[in-house]
Amino acid sequence: MERIKFNLSEREMPKRWYNIAADLPEPLLPVLHPGTGKPIGPDDLAPIFPMALIEQEVTRERYVAIPEEVLEAYALWRPTPLYRARRLEEALGTPARIYYKYEGTSPTGSHKPNTAIAQAYYNRREGVTRLATETGAGQWGSALSFACNLFGLECTVYMVKASYEQKPYRRIMMEVWGAKVHASPSRETIAGRSMLERYPGTSGSLGIAISEAVCDAASSGTTKYALGSVLNHVLLHQTVIGQEAQRQMAAAGDYPDVVVGCVGGGSNFAGLAFPFLKDKLEGRALRAVAVEPAACPTLTRGTFAYDFGDTAELTPLLAMFTLGHTFIPEAIHAGGLRYHGASPLLSELVRKGLVEAKAYGQTEVFAAAVAFAKSEGILPAPESAHAIRAAIDEANEAKMRGEARTILFGLSGHGHFDLAAYEEYLRGRISDCALSDEAIARPLGELKNLPKAG
Numbered sequence: 427m428e429r430i431k432f433n434l435s436e437r438e439m440p441k442r443w444y445n446i447a448a449d450l451p452e453p454l455l456p457v458l459h460p461g462t463g464k465p466i467g468p469d470d471l472a473p474i475f476p477m478a479l480i481e482q483e484v485t486r487e488r489y490v491a492i493p494e495e496v497l498e499a500y501a502l503w504r505p506t507p508l509y510r511a512r513r514l515e516e517a518l519g520t521p522a523r524i525y526y527k528y529e530g531t532s533p534t535g536s537h538k539p540n541t542a543i544a545q546a547y548y549n550r551r552e553g554v555t556r557l558a559t560e561t562g563a564g565q566w567g568s569a570l571s572f573a574c575n576l577f578g579l580e581c582t583v584y585m586v587k588a589s590y591e592q593k594p595y596r597r598i599m600m601e602v603w604g605a606k607v608h609a610s611p612s613r614e615t616i617a618g619r620s621m622l623e624r625y626p627g628t629s630g631s632l633g634i635a636i637s638e639a640v641c642d643a644a645s646s647g648t649t650k651y652a653l654g655s656v657l658n659h660v661l662l663h664q665t666v667i668g669q670e671a672q673r674q675m676a677a678a679g680d681y682p683d684v685v686v687g688c689v690g691g692g693s694n695f696a697g698l699a700f701p702f703l704k705d706k707l708e709g710r711a712l713r714a715v716a717v718e719p720a721a722c723p724t725l726t727r728g729t730f731a732y733d734f735g736d737t738a739e740l741t742p743l744l745a746m747f748t749l750g751h752t753f754i755p756e757a758i759h760a761g762g763l764r765y766h767g768a769s770p771l772l773s774e775l776v777r778k779g780l781v782e783a784k785a786y787g788q789t790e791v792f793a794a795a796v797a798f799a800k801s802e803g804i805l806p807a808p809e810s811a812h813a814i815r816a817a818i819d820e821a822n823e824a825k826m827r828g829e830a831r832t833i834l835f836g837l838s839g840h841g842h843f844d845l846a847a848y849e850e851y852l853r854g855r856i857s858d859c860a861l862s863d864e865a866i867a868r869p870l871g872e873l874k875n876l877p878k879a880g
């Protein structure tokens with residue numbers, strides 16, 4: 427019988443993170459201070475991040491050793507399995523070989539604890555007692571709540587109001603691990619209060635919730651801020667995924683022609699793809715496809731520019747693909763993909779043509795999710811289903827051309843807290859709303875007074 431599951435032993439877990447900044451053709455554009463427009467230094471970030479993470483943010487060392495305590499925490503669920511999707515291949519009648527790396531086996535059901543654990547560890551080591559963060563659908567908030575609980579830190583989560591009201595289960599999960607959760611915008615922070623005045627009745631956005639968490643951290647000496655995606659150190663921590671997958675693909679006697687992942691801020695995509703992109707940068711043939719929702723098309727319809735990471739303009743300016751920091755996407759079910767920007771590292775790779783980008787509407791994404799659940803058994807997160815959609819399209823294209831193709835995609839999480847969205851789909855109540863050029867142009871227009879990215 428052919429193997430379909432490729433496990434690693436704990437001993438084979440990667441002991442270091444891979445930093446693609448060491449291998450980029452050109453260094454990233456500097457992060458700018460929002461007030462002066464000048465490159466920021468470590469001191470500018472020290473109020474909100476611990477020094478170890480600031481160093482990881484800027485380092486160009488190719489590898490960073492994973493601390494022993496972080497490895498021990500990872501061992502609660504890592505290494506994660508890699509599967510060959512034999513039944514999906516059969517259902518599609520494709521000659522392609524489809525593999526997926528499954529991060530849904532973590533305690534919170536996604537890849538996010540890979541960085542939450544590391545961030546909680548470094549903060550505690552530097553004497554921080556509380557972390558403040560934002561969460562959209564609740565995946566990141568639950569990961570950080572879990573990690574803070576492991577390392578004895580308090581945790582405050584600003585949860586986008588729409589999710590807070592519609593998705594109580596993630597909030598309850600955070601509270602089980604001891605976190606304090608506020609619906610954002612809240613009255614707890616200056617940023618929240620000013621957003622409530624500016625956008626009365628708003629159901630919130632990730633950009634607003636980030637403003638609140640940064641505001642909270644900056645106003646307390648022993649509280650720092652934690653971000654679940656976008657930043658270099660977050661992507662760095664996620665590279666355990668791709669390094670494991672490389673070992674597992676080798677055990678399968680295979681190597682991908684194409685690596686596929688969904689993109690919110692870019693962390694699970696980077697975690698899987700960056701170790702493979704190292705091979706590509708060294709000359710190996712490989713395609714990498716980043717998949718986003720058509721309702722929040724940062725990479726496919728956004729602009730590469732300097733922009734704020736949040737709505738209230740508190741964060742430094744990052745050179746990245748963006749839809750503008752005042753862009754508020756439709757309340758699609760893939761809540762984790764509703765972010766106006768994309769990681770600077772991923773943006774640079776897209777800009778250089780090393781990564782392709784694709785966007786899909788909700789209905790075709792849910793159709794792929796259901797097809798996958800029926801053949802492979804796992805009910806995917808709506809975010810992850812974007813990667814499934816693209817992987818299926820790759821397999822169908824291989825079939826049409828009668829070509830063997832090895833496809834590896836990232837299954838970033840399970841969808842057990844997203845059943846209401848599945849119900850909507852099954853009852854035919856999910857639709858695709860076209861995003862007009864006007865809706866995209868307006869928030870981008872607000873970037874014209876910011877420094878230009880090259």
Ligand SMILES: *Cc1c(COP(=O)(O)O)cnc(C)c1O
Nearest residue numbers: 565655690691692693694762839
């Ligand atoms: C948060 C999340 C994403 C999107 O975030 P990235 O940083 O782009 O990975 C994707 N899938 C799942 C399951 C998530 O929880």
